[in-house]
Amino acid sequence: MPSTVALAVTRYRPEEESEPTFQTYEVPFRKDWVILDALNHVKDNLDGSLSFRWSCRMGVCGSCGMKVNGTPKLTCATFLSDYLPGPIRVEPLDHFPVVRDLVVDLTDFMRKLKQVKPWIIRNEEKPLSEGEYLQTPDQVDMYKQFSMCINCMLCYSACPIYGLEPSFIGPAAIALAQRYNMDSRDQGAAERLKILSEHDGIWQCTFVGECTKVCPKHVDPAGAIQQYKLTAATHWVKALLLPGGTR
């Protein structure tokens, strides 16, 4: 076991440089340390100017997504010991503008997420006195996988389509739309269809499948998109063939 490991970290200080560079830090190697621990060690002991995002340290908040040796990872769940002997390359997520060092701007995703209406839409809310909207375990099972998304943006970083076509709504937003479409309490599928079946929606996806591979919560956005392609295509055929459309 080595006593230290080298961390090659992207630095980008817009007031000083026009392009990102790498800076190497030698950090103590500990078996129970994840990349985020090493970054925090750098921040606390070696270089306080290094900027990165993190919060929960337990794979729930989705803030600490970065590229580790070229692969998008949650740095709180990626152990140093898996990357020995190093140096370990830590870079900001791809396809998002870099604000500083390892911090990227996610405004684009936030705007797209809102577009797909990721909330329960009811034609008419039932009065409170009638009680809750009940669901069977099987009904929960239909959407539970997609509801595990923590918006960590690893899938956007892994998606070459999003890199080439920034207007693409993208994996997580579509998976989250599907999360509500599959919810037995929701009645908003038709509203979402308009956004999802547009040019920038599901049809931009060419099924590279990398989003599913990098997802730390096993959401399977690639599956969500392909399944929705089937739904949208069926809807289109029905609208074409049935008098009065799909009502």
Added chain:
Amino acid sequence: MSTEPHYTLYHPRWYRRRVSVWWWLQNRSYTAFVLRELTSVFVAFFAVVYLWQLRALAQGPEAYAQFLARLKTPRLLALDTVAFLFVLFHAITWFNLTPKAMVVRLRGKRVPDWAIVGLNYAAWFVLSGVVAFILLRGR
């Protein structure tokens, strides 16, 4: 790129990396993806050969014999072999991806991925067997 993302407009200091033309060589699954997309060319090639065969068949036995002779030239044999390998890659990769797009539920439970893939392969082998039987029956 169709539209410039609007949010960097007032942030000229934010750094935007461009996707390299060689992005598909960055990791193995990107390369496999691009190869899978490329297989469609070879699928089209076989369709064209099939149409060519039908045309030769319609023109009579002499034209058909000529067609068969041409298929046996080394250049076409080599091309056929390459095309066949690509089509095989096409079939296998797409079969393996079917459970992603096809979610089948039996009595509320999701049918496991391996069963869906297995059924696809089974159907492929049975159909190939039927075709082979019909073609080779008279020999």
